[in-house]
Amino acid sequence: MVDENLPARIPIVWSWKRSGMENMMKKKKRAGFNSMRMLKKTWVCYLFILPMVLYVVLFSYLPMYGIQLAFKDYRVSDGIWGSAWVGLKHFKTFFESWQFKNMLWNTLSLSLYSLVAGFPMPIIFALILNYVTHTRLKKTAQMITYAPHFISTVVYCGMILIFLASDGIVNQFLMLLGMEPAGFLSKPENFRHIYVWSGVLQNIGWGSIMYISVLTSVGPELHEAATVDGATRFQRLLYIDLPSIVPTMVIMLIMRAGEIMDLGFEKAFLLQNSVNLDYSEIISTYVYKIGIQGGQFSYSAAIGLFNNVINLLLLVAVNRIARKVSDVSLW
Amino acid sequence: MNKWKRLDHRDRIFLCIVYGIVILLSLMILYPLWFVVIASISSPDLVASGQVLFLPKQITMEGYKYIFRDTRIWTGYYNTVRYTLAGTLIALFITVPAGYALSRTDMAGRGIVMKLLIVTKYFSGGLIPTYLVVKGLHLVNTPYVLMILGSFNVFNLILCRTFFVNTMPMELQEAAEIDGCSITQYFFRVVIPLSKAILAIMVLYYAVGHWNSFFNGLIYVTDNKLYPLQLILRDILITGQSVDPTTLDPESLELMRQIARTIKYGVIIVSSLPVLVLYPFVQKYFVKGVMIGSVKG
Numbered sequence: 001m002v003d004e005n006l007p008a009r010i011p012i013v014w015s016w017k018r019s020g021m022e023n024m025m026k027k028k029k030r031a032g033f034n035s036m037r038m039l040k041k042t043w044v045c046y047l048f049i050l051p052m053v054l055y056v057v058l059f060s061y062l063p064m065y066g067i068q069l070a071f072k073d074y075r076v077s078d079g080i081w082g083s084a085w086v087g088l089k090h091f092k093t094f095f096e097s098w099q100f101k102n103m104l105w106n107t108l109s110l111s112l113y114s115l116v117a118g119f120p121m122p123i124i125f126a127l128i129l130n131y132v133t134h135t136r137l138k139k140t141a142q143m144i145t146y147a148p149h150f151i152s153t154v155v156y157c158g159m160i161l162i163f164l165a166s167d168g169i170v171n172q173f174l175m176l177l178g179m180e181p182a183g184f185l186s187k188p189e190n191f192r193h194i195y196v197w198s199g200v201l202q203n204i205g206w207g208s209i210m211y212i213s214v215l216t217s218v219g220p221e222l223h224e225a226a227t228v229d230g231a232t233r234f235q236r237l238l239y240i241d242l243p244s245i246v247p248t249m250v251i252m253l254i255m256r257a258g259e260i261m262d263l264g265f266e267k268a269f270l271l272q273n274s275v276n277l278d279y280s281e282i283i284s285t286y287v288y289k290i291g292i293q294g295g296q297f298s299y300s301a302a303i304g305l306f307n308n309v310i311n312l313l314l315l316v317a318v319n320r321i322a323r324k325v326s327d328v329s330l331w
Numbered sequence: 332m333n334k335w336k337r338l339d340h341r342d343r344i345f346l347c348i349v350y351g352i353v354i355l356l357s358l359m360i361l362y363p364l365w366f367v368v369i370a371s372i373s374s375p376d377l378v379a380s381g382q383v384l385f386l387p388k389q390i391t392m393e394g395y396k397y398i399f400r401d402t403r404i405w406t407g408y409y410n411t412v413r414y415t416l417a418g419t420l421i422a423l424f425i426t427v428p429a430g431y432a433l434s435r436t437d438m439a440g441r442g443i444v445m446k447l448l449i450v451t452k453y454f455s456g457g458l459i460p461t462y463l464v465v466k467g468l469h470l471v472n473t474p475y476v477l478m479i480l481g482s483f484n485v486f487n488l489i490l491c492r493t494f495f496v497n498t499m500p501m502e503l504q505e506a507a508e509i510d511g512c513s514i515t516q517y518f519f520r521v522v523i524p525l526s527k528a529i530l531a532i533m534v535l536y537y538a539v540g541h542w543n544s545f546f547n548g549l550i551y552v553t554d555n556k557l558y559p560l561q562l563i564l565r566d567i568l569i570t571g572q573s574v575d576p577t578t579l580d581p582e583s584l585e586l587m588r589q590i591a592r593t594i595k596y597g598v599i600i601v602s603s604l605p606v607l608v609l610y611p612f613v614q615k616y617f618v619k620g621v622m623i624g625s626v627k628g
Contacts, residue, residue, distance in 0.1 A: 038437055044514045048432035049444065051425040055483045056451060062464045063456025069463075080463065125356070131349045143614060144357045147364070150606050150617075152543035154561045155599050158568025159363060162595060169366055172381035201360065209621045232341045258453055266545055270569055284458075291459045292550055304457030312454055 070302035083298075090302035099281065107282040107307075110195060110268070111260045118200045119256060122207030123249060127237055129208065130215045142212075145205025157270040160198050161185065191276040195267065210252070211245050218244045250326050258315030261307050283307050371395070371596035378592065394593035398601055406556065407563035408602075414477045414559055415541040422482040422537040427530070430491025431518055434499070452485045458550070465551060476551045477559060481544050487536055490624045494529040495522070497623075532620040535613055542606060560602055567598050 065080070070090060072083040094100055125145070132138045148156070163169050164184040171181035184190055218241060226236050265284040272280040283303060291300030323329035335343070370378045374389035382388060398404060433441050455461070462471075470476040499522060507517045523530070545561040552558060571591075 042438050045432035045438040048428035052429035055425055060451040063460035066456050066460025066463050128349050128352055132353055141353045141357045144361050150539055152561055154545050154564045155603055167379055209618055213622050232339055234345045287458055297459050301459040
């Protein structure tokens with residue numbers, strides 16, 4: 001008698017503990033009927049999203065209208081709409097320019113290198129950290145490895161340049177160990193490695209958070225059963241932990257694939273100098289230079305659009321592959 | 332210790348490697364930060380000759396003295412503080428109500444709104460068209476552009492929405508409705524007081540974003556007086572203009588060259604101080620944000 005009454009008497013407390021999914025299902029059933037009455041009640045919701053709509057229309061959708069510049073010769077006096085159409089002229093100029101191949105290669109290679117080096121690291125770190133049972137050490141390691149994520153790109157690049165200078169701390173350690181000091185910054189081909197590995201170090205902790213949270217939700221009974229069967233810790237890592245984070249890995253991989261051409265402008269721009277320009281000029285830094293600094297609006301809009309379209313195609317392609325191969329996809 | 336003895340030797344090796352990697356990686360990340368601290372207060376000569384490695388030597392505050400005298404840094408600091416404060420407020424005003432409205436299933440058309448938002452994540456007009464819009468709004472070279480831009484982010488909105496969907500029970504809303512509570516009242520009197528966690532996460536994400544933002548300042552502001560801290564930092568750290576040459580006589584210019592690097596270390600500390608001091612206390616909120624976001628990316 002008492003047991004049956006209990007949940008009914010304290011419905012709010014009881015439902016707090018339920019997952020949101022059940023709430024969603026309930027809501028859905030009610031949403032259908034009498035939309036006029038619904039609107040009368042919920043009109044204020046549209047007021048709630050108004051600031052956001054304004055922001056998105058102004059800074060995301062209005063610029064899309066400006067994409068037509070890529071096919072026009074922009075003149076301030078004529079405005080965006082009034083400028084003359086020139087078809088694919090700017091794209092042709094770009095594809096035929098001598099920098100095109102080099103820039104495209106730099107963008108793609110830097111990005112793929114970052115992906116190949118940077119993607120597995122947080123996963124490995126999460127898997128390893130999962131076996132650190134010393135709570136204090138684990139917490140400290142997490143706190144330290146997340147920290148670089150909050151250092152601004154400018155400061156981070158500044159630190160890279162100071163540390164890797166010919167008399168910087170890295171060389172001083174090399175000399176201390178009896179090795180020859182290396183000219184990290186004077187060799188232009190080093191740009192790529194500096195860019196990628198500094199990025200790996202900056203993101204290894206922050207990128208692992210999601211994997212760590214998935215790993216902690218793996219049922220302990222799996223591990224217990226494996227231990228009883230005589231599995232070593234490394235075997236448990238390989239056959240229990242790794243498979244449990246595969247879906248997360250796939251989702252993260254798809255999202256990263258959509259950003260392949262979207263290489264961080266800031267870091268490349270800040271680490272760029274006249275010595276490493278052949279390796280550090282990527283599409284986004286070029287767009288900035290000829291567009292904002294050089295004032296060739298149409299030409300740089302065309303290059304920006306090219307970049308954007310490639311990005312979108314990559315995202316769609318990878319998503320499709322992932323859906324076929326693993327049943328996990330963004331849409 | 333007994334536990335250790337009972338372990339299989341393969342497990343022992345494994346654990347050694349695990350602890351070794353974790354400790355080594357932590358030191359690799361911690362050491363550069365520590366080095367910046369000790370180098371900023373040590374004698375520049377000793378730092379340059381490699382004698383300052385683990386502890387500060389011949390402690391001097393020369394570098395900091397120059398930093399405190401450099402008006403550029405303080406202008407940048409003042410600007411960044413006001414951009415961050417105003418920007419974070421604007422961001423909350425845009426994101427939180429919208430996130431709540433879109434979490435309500437009785438709002439017609441929310442699916443379309445969400446789709447239109449996701450589109451902007453993967454396709455944008457690009458730098459130049461955006462620049463022309465900002466210019467058309469007469470926002471170029473005003474402080475407002477740096478407060479407004481960066482004050483909305485689709486990822487943060489989804490985070491907010493997911494939080495509301497998962498934590499606001501339908502029963503609570505129904506009870507409030509029966510008592511004659513309007514949506515606005517419900518939002519301000521019930522939802523907001525129950526959502527301190529997500530508010531903290533939003534404040535932190537947006538505030539750090541504004542504090543560290545460099546790109547928007549570079550593109551939209553050319554007036555020195557409006558420069559945010561990050562642009563000043565770029566001049567000092569990257570381009571190497573540690574000192575404002577107009578404020579010094581030739582004699583001290585020579586002296587300046589010697590301690591230029593000490594100034595760099597000091598500037599890193601001064602500019603990252605607010606984030607570094609707050610970080611250990613608010614870290615859990617940052618992590619919480621990632622966890623909520625991971626439910627539905």
